[in-house]
Amino acid sequence: MSLENVVVTGIGIISPLGLDYEQLTAALLNGETGVQHVAALEKIGGLRSRLAAPVEGVDPKSVPRKIRRSMSNMSIYAYLASQQALAMAGWPDEELSSGRLGVVIGSTLGSTETSENFFADYFRDYSLERMKSGLFFQIMGHSCAANVAQSLGITGRVMAPSAACATSCQAVGYAYEQIAFGRQDAILCGGADEFHPLTAATFDVMHAASINYNDQPERSPRPFDAARDGIVCGEGSGILLLEKREHAEARGATILAEICGFATTSDTSSIANPDSGAMLECMRLALADAGLSAADVDYVNAHATGTLQGDAAEAGAIRDLLGDSAPVSSLKGHLGHTMAASGSIELGACIGMMQRGVLVATRNLETVDKSCAGLEHLQQNKTTEANVILKNNFAMGGINSTIVLRSNKA
């Protein structure tokens, strides 16, 4: 489809495995995990999952108060990651307000913690007299996108796609399309989310959260593994600066990779259960958008969160697309599922793999489950050149999304 060639010139990461792109890439290559036992979850009745992958080491007070007052943690993560992406890209300060730079950043919800705190107070006497001015700005659906634009003085388009676990894959895709169509020269895009027990409960109630490894957090989640038992929820933000190639080259920016294809589809077979055929169709559409075929794919970075059904459905779709002709891995065993941030954090990680020439193995994949067989599963890191990468994200609500990433060498 591409009318303008779209490239990545900056990456910002706030994650359970590091607070910038370099830290994340190093931790992934080292096989580390951000998953831990969270004692506070034991106090919540009915919640069986005790694991999470929290962000550690962010000091909210590093963000000036007047910017921070309208932010919950997810917006703080998105703001810090956006700053990193702009700095890496060498984006000129005077072009922040040119109107040619936009923001497409989504989250699953507005801040649940802020909502909880408000309603806990409200239900005391049903009074709004104690409601602070910053409340709405933290719980509105476009909290992250608006806060990033406001705090950085960005005057172009602002969008906040929200599609649960596919949010940031869609955000990158929509940004790619807008730049390709010439509507913006560059867009900060991606997703952010903050951990709340309700997120874990959402999966636990559907028997899709990991509950068997509460005392062995390093062993869960287990994408594609025979002993997998569900998702571990995480948090963070991944922000990419996408830019029109011509614009990036004219200002002498370093081009990290190219976004060359995108597809997103609706799977109406179920609002909760994934369909392998719909996933396959989404990947095919993304490849067609890129003008590539399955034979061109060097690596698939799977969504694979460690659920019984989701991993099997995705493995089936990848098997039908390319058999065992290209390596496949998931990063959820390292990062947990960072929800709306997962697509863009993992896209950033894919660029890290491209740059280093090493593909990261699926952590905790010890015995490939029969339902997930027939792929070239990476159980050890693999040194190889990957020029074309498929990145999947599939979400509750029947939302499928795939990005095609191409190295700048290809």
Add this chain to the structure above:
Amino acid sequence: MTEQEVIELIDSSLAEEFELDRADMTPDANIYEDLGLDSLDTVDMVIVLEGAFDFKIREEESVRAIRTLGDIHQFVLQKVVEHS
């Protein structure tokens, strides 16, 4: 409460809410120009003072005339007297 205790409660409450340096909080400090507050902050300032002193001041016209920290001190001291 003594007058000094009222002033201390005002200053400590505002310092905590708006992360102010106590050294800057002199009675003649303009809350906008010197302490850096803005219109959203004044909404929250009213809520903070209502919480600290258990009175209602949101609808009071004289709140809008406040410019300095000293104005806040005098306004609150008067309200405390009225409520005692």
